[in-house]
Amino acid sequence: MEPKETAALVERLRAGDVRALARAITLVENEADEAAALLSACFPHTGGSLRVGITGSPGAGKSTLVDRLAGRWRADGRTVGVIAVDPSSPFTGGALLGDRIRFQDRQGDAGFYARSMATRGSLGGLAQATADVALLIEASGKDALLIETVGVGQDEVEIARLADVTLVVLAPGMGDDVQSLKAGVMEIADIYVVNKADRDGADRVEREIRAMQSLAQNSGPAGGAGAPWTPPAVRTVATTGEGVDRLAETIARMQAWMSEENRLAKRRARHWQRRLDSMLRTELMRCARRHGVAEDELARHAARIAASEEDPWSVASALAKKVLEEK
Amino acid sequence: MEPKETAALVERLRAGDVRALARAITLVENEADEAAALLSACFPHTGGSLRVGITGSPGAGKSTLVDRLAGRWRADGRTVGVIAVDPSSPFTGGALLGDRIRFQDRQGDAGFYARSMATRGSLGGLAQATADVALLIEASGKDALLIETVGVGQDEVEIARLADVTLVVLAPGMGDDVQSLKAGVMEIADIYVVNKADRDGADRVEREIRAMQSLAQNSGPAGGAGAPWTPPAVRTVATTGEGVDRLAETIARMQAWMSEENRLAKRRARHWQRRLDSMLRTELMRCARRHGVAEDELARHAARIAASEEDPWSVASALAKKVLEEK
Numbered sequence: 276m277e278p279k280e281t282a283a284l285v286e287r288l289r290a291g292d293v294r295a296l297a298r299a300i301t302l303v304e305n306e307a308d309e310a311a312a313l314l315s316a317c318f319p320h321t322g323g324s325l326r327v328g329i330t331g332s333p334g335a336g337k338s339t340l341v342d343r344l345a346g347r348w349r350a351d352g353r354t355v356g357v358i359a360v361d362p363s364s365p366f367t368g369g370a371l372l373g374d375r376i377r378f379q380d381r382q383g384d385a386g387f388y389a390r391s392m393a394t395r396g397s398l399g400g401l402a403q404a405t406a407d408v409a410l411l412i413e414a415s416g417k418d419a420l421l422i423e424t425v426g427v428g429q430d431e432v433e434i435a436r437l438a439d440v441t442l443v444v445l446a447p448g449m450g451d452d453v454q455s456l457k458a459g460v461m462e463i464a465d466i467y468v469v470n471k472a473d474r475d476g477a478d479r480v481e482r483e484i485r486a487m488q489s490l491a492q493n494s495g496p497a498g499g500a501g502a503p504w505t506p507p508a509v510r511t512v513a514t515t516g517e518g519v520d521r522l523a524e525t526i527a528r529m530q531a532w533m534s535e536e537n538r539l540a541k542r543r544a545r546h547w548q549r550r551l552d553s554m555l556r557t558e559l560m561r562c563a564r565r566h567g568v569a570e571d572e573l574a575r576h577a578a579r580i581a582a583s584e585e586d587p588w589s590v591a592s593a594l595a596k597k598v599l600e601e602k
Numbered sequence: 603m604e605p606k607e608t609a610a611l612v613e614r615l616r617a618g619d620v621r622a623l624a625r626a627i628t629l630v631e632n633e634a635d636e637a638a639a640l641l642s643a644c645f646p647h648t649g650g651s652l653r654v655g656i657t658g659s660p661g662a663g664k665s666t667l668v669d670r671l672a673g674r675w676r677a678d679g680r681t682v683g684v685i686a687v688d689p690s691s692p693f694t695g696g697a698l699l700g701d702r703i704r705f706q707d708r709q710g711d712a713g714f715y716a717r718s719m720a721t722r723g724s725l726g727g728l729a730q731a732t733a734d735v736a737l738l739i740e741a742s743g744k745d746a747l748l749i750e751t752v753g754v755g756q757d758e759v760e761i762a763r764l765a766d767v768t769l770v771v772l773a774p775g776m777g778d779d780v781q782s783l784k785a786g787v788m789e790i791a792d793i794y795v796v797n798k799a800d801r802d803g804a805d806r807v808e809r810e811i812r813a814m815q816s817l818a819q820n821s822g823p824a825g826g827a828g829a830p831w832t833p834p835a836v837r838t839v840a841t842t843g844e845g846v847d848r849l850a851e852t853i854a855r856m857q858a859w860m861s862e863e864n865r866l867a868k869r870r871a872r873h874w875q876r877r878l879d880s881m882l883r884t885e886l887m888r889c890a891r892r893h894g895v896a897e898d899e900l901a902r903h904a905a906r907i908a909a910s911e912e913d914p915w916s917v918a919s920a921l922a923k924k925v926l927e928e929k
Contacts, residue, residue, distance in 0.1 A: 315915040322910050540908050547914060548904035552887075554918035555895065559886040560879075562922055568882065577875035581867050583649050587874060588642040591881035595889055599926060 276302075276309045285316040288415050291385060296415045300390060303407045314407055317414035322543075324356075324413045325530055328438030329423045330463070335446040336470040339513035340522075341423045342378070345387065347523050348419050354386040356417035360393075360405055360424045360434055388412055402433035403553055406546075409437060435463040436546060439539060440529050442522075444468045445484075447476030464506050466525055472510035472518065481508050504532055563598040603629075603636045612643040615742050618712060623742045627717060630734045641734055644741035649870075651683075651740045652857055655765030656750045657790070662773040663797040666840035667849075668750045669705070672714065674850050675746050681713040683744035687720075687732055687751045687761055715739055729760035730880055733873075736764060762790040763873060766866060767856050769849075771795045772811075774803030791833045792856055795849060799837035808835045831859050890925040 276284075287295035299317075303310045327344070329337050338359070345355045357378070381387045390412070392405055409420055424434050435441045443464040448471075469480050488505065509525050511518035533539040564570075576594075579585040603611075614622035626644075630637045654671070656664050665686070672682045684705070708714045717739070719732055736747055751761050762768045770791040796807050815832065836852050838845035860866040891897075903921075906912040 311915045311919075315913050318913050318915070319910065322908075540905070543908035544901070544905040546904075547907040548900050551900050551904055551907070551914060551918060551921075554914060555890060555900075555921050556883050556887045558918045558922040559890060559925065560883045562926055563882060563886060566926075573875050573878050573882075574871070577873075577878055578867070578871040580874040580878070581649075581870035583646065586642050586645050587878060587881060588638045588645070591878060591885045592638075594878075594882050595885040598886065599889055599893075 276307075278312065281309050281312050281316060285313065285414070288317070288411065289320060291416060293385075293388065296388065296411060297390075299411050300408050303411060304392075304404060310407070314410060317411055320414040320416075321410050322413075324417055325419045325526075326409065326413075326437060326439045327419065327421050327526060328435040328441040328463075329421060329444060330432075330435050330441065331444035331468075332446075335444040336513045337423055337444050340442075340444060340468065340470060340511060340519075341421050343511075343513050343516050343519045344523065344526075345381075345421060347519055349381075349384065349386060353418040354416060356387075356409075356412035356415070356420045357389040358405060358408055358412065358420070358422045359389065359391045360401065360422065386417075388415065388417065402437065403550070405434050406437050406550060432463055436549070439533060439542065440526055441465045442468050442526075444470050445480050446471040447474045447480050465504070465529055466522075467506055467508040468522060469508055469510045470513050473512045473515075477510060481510070484508050502532070504529065559598075563594070566598055568594050568598060603634075605639065608636050608639050608643060612640065612741070615644070615738065616647060618743060620712075620715065623715065623738060624717075626738050627735050630738060631719075631731060637734070641737060644738055647743075648737050648740040651744055652746045652853075653736065653740075653764060653766045654746065654748050654853060655762040655768040655790075656748060656771060657759075657762050657768065658771035658795075659773075662771040663840045664750055664771050667769075667771060667795065667797060667838060667846075668748050670838075670840050670843050670846045671748060671850065671853075672708075674846055676708075676711065676713060680745040681743060683714075683736075683739035683742070683747045684716040685732060685735055685739065685747070685749045686716065686718045687728065687749065715742065715744065729764065730877070732761050733764050733877060759790055763876070766860060766869065767853055768792045769795050769853075771797050772807050773798040774801045774807050792831070793833055793849075793852055794835040796835055796837045797840050799845065800839045800842075804837060808837070811835050829859070831856065886925075890921070893925055895921050895925060 284295055284299055288299050299313055302313060329341055331337055341357060341359075345357060348355050378387070378389045381389075390408060392401070392408060405422065409422060412420060422434060422438055441463045443466075445467060446469070467484050469477050469484075471477070485508075507525055509518060509522045511522055513519070533542070572594075576585060576587075576590045580587050580590065611622055611626055615626050626640055629640060656668055658664055668684060668686075672684060675682050705714070705716045708716075717735060719728070719735060732749065736749060740747060749761060749765055768790050770793075772794060773796070794811050796804050796811075798804070812835075834852055836845060836849045838849055840846070860869070899921075903912060903914075903917045907914050907917065
C-alpha cells in the first residue's frame with residue numbers, strides 16, 4: 276500500500292467508515308508492512324476514549340454484561356466499541372458467538388462497533404494485538420471501549436493492563452470461590468461485579484471480596500497520594516439489566532478519580548512502558564532480519580542444534596553480535 | 603555465581619542431586635544472570651530423552667493419566683520427569699495440587715522428579731520457560747519427560763510443540779465435543795486418548811475423532827515421505843490403569859516411527875528454529891539495555907507517549923537505530 280493510500284484509509288476510518296476500520300484491523304492483525312504506518316497515523320487521534328476491561332471466570336456472564344453496558348452508553352448518546360478476546364479458541368472453537376450473531380440487534384448502528392480476536396501474531400502477543408486494535412477503534416471515534424476477555428489466564432491479566440478501568444466479574448455458585456482468586460486478580464481489579472446477584476450466594480461472594488481486601492490491606496491498584504480507591508463491589512443481574520445503571524455510575528466515579536492527581540496519565544505511562552519494551556524487541560528483530568539473520572540461517576542453525584552440534588545460547592549470542600556489528 | 607560454581611552445580615545436577623536440580627530450575631525461572639551458562643552447560647547432555655506432551659480440556663483426566671504413565675515407565679526401570687504447567691493459575695489459584703501432595707507416593711524415588719510451573723518470566727513466554735526447565739530435567743538423566751498442560755489455549759499449543767510426541771486427552775460427556783476442537787488440536791495431536799472410556803459416549807468420541815480425521819484428510823503432523831502416521835485413538839480408564847499399557851505401546855510405536863527418515867531430527871529442528879528466534883529477540887534486547895536504552899529512558903518515553911507528545915512507533919524505531927549504531 277502506498278503512503279497516500281494509508282493516509283486515505285486512516286481518513287476514511289476517522290470519518291466513521293466501518294469498512295475502512297475493518298480493513299485497517301485486518302492489516303494490523305496480519306502484521307502487514309503498513310501496520311506501523313497505520314497505527315502511527317491513528318495514534319494522534321487516540322487517548323480520549325475510556326477503556327474498560329472486563330475479565331473473570333467463564334460463565335460469570337461477562338458477555339451479557341458487556342452488551343448491557345454498551346446499550347446503556349449508547350442510550351446516553353456515547354459511541355461504543357467492543358473487543359471480545361478469546362485466547363482459548365484454538366481449542367474450544369470459540370466460546371464467543373460471532374460478532375454478527377451476538378450483536379445482531381445493533382446492526383446498522385453507526386455508533387457501535389464490535390470485533391472478536393483470537394489469534395496472536397508471530398511478532399507479538401495477543402495483548403499487543405488487542406492494544407493495536409483498540410487504538411484503531413479508538414481513532415474511529417468511539418467514546419468508550421469495552422475489552423472483554425473470555426478466559427482467566429496470564430493473557431487476560433496482560434490485556435486487563437491495557438484498560439483504564441478493569442472490572443472483574445464474579446457470580447455465585449460458579450465454583451470459583453473468591454478465595455481462589457489470587458494476587459493476579461487483586462492486582463488488576465478496579466471494580467468487582469457480582470453478577471447473577473439474584474441467585475443464592477451473592478452475599479457470600481461479596482463478603483469474601485471484602486475479606487480478601489482487608490487481608491490484603493490493599494487500597495487499590497492505582498493507590499498512592501490522595502484519597503485511595505478501594506475497589507467496590509457492584510451487584511448486577513445482567514440478563515435483566517438490574518444494577519447496570521449503578522455499575523455505569525461506579526465506572527464514571529472511578530474515571531473521575533483517575534482524572535485526579537495525574538493517575539490516568541501514570542497508569543497509561545506504565546502501559547506504554549511495557550508496550551515500548553515489546554515494540555523495541557520486535558523492531559530489533561526486524562533489523563536483524565534485514566541485516567544478515569535471514570530465516571534460512573536460523574533454520575540451518577536450528578538443524579545443527581537439534582543434532583547437538585551447536586549450543587543455542589552461543590548461537591543466539593553470536594547472531595546478536597553479528598547484527599549489532601554489521602549495522 | 604562464579605563460573606566454577608555453575609560448573610559444580612551442573613555436575614551435581616547430572617549426578618542426580620535433586621537439590622541441585624531444584625536450585626538450577628529456580629535460577630532459570632528467575633532469569634538469573636547465570637541461567638544461560640547453566641542451560642548451555644546442560645545442553646550437551648540432552649537430546650536423548652523422550653518428550654511426551656499431554657494436553658486436552660480440563661477435567662479429561664490428564665493428571666491421573668500422567669501419574670499412570672509415569673508409574674508404568676518406572677516399573678520398566680525407566681527414569682521419569684514430569685512438568686505440570688498451569689498458565690491459568692494467576693486467577694484460579696492452581697488447579698494442580700502441589701507436587702508434593704500429588705506425587706506423595708513417589709517420594710524418595712530417585713528415578714522420578716516432578717515440578718509445577720505457572721509463572722512466565724519477563725524475558726520470554728511460558729513455553730520458553732517450560733522448554734528450559736525440560737532441558738534441565740533431561741540433563742539430570744531422565745529417560746522420559748512428561749509435559750502436562752492444564753488448559754487448552756494458545757500457551758498449551760506452544761508447549762505441545764516442545765514435545766516429540768503429543769497426546770490429546772478427551773473424555774466422554776465433558777461438553778467438549780470433538781467437533782469443537784479446531785485446527786489447533788488437529789495440528790498437534792500425535793495420539794488421541796479417549797479417557798474415562800468406561801463411561802457412556804466413548805464410542806461417540808472415537809467416531810468423532812475419525813470423522814474429523816477423514817474430513818481433514820490429514821496424515822498426521824509429521825507426515826511426509828514413507829508410511830504416514832495417522833494419529834490413533836487409544837482408550838483408557840486412568841483411574842484403574844486400564845489401557846495404559848496399550849497407550850505406552852502406542853507411544854513406543856510413534857517413537858519408532860519418529861526415529862525413521864530423520865523425522866525426530868526434523869521436528870526438533872522446527873522447535874529450535876522457533877526457540878532461536880525468541881532467544882535472539884531476548885539477546886538483542888539485553889544488548890539494547892547494555893547500550894543506551896536503560897529502563898528509565900523507556901519510562902521517560904512512555905510518559906511522553908501517554909501524554910500524546912510522542913508516537914510509540916517512531917520512538918521504537920529511533921531506539922532500535924540508536925542501539926544498532928552505538929555498538
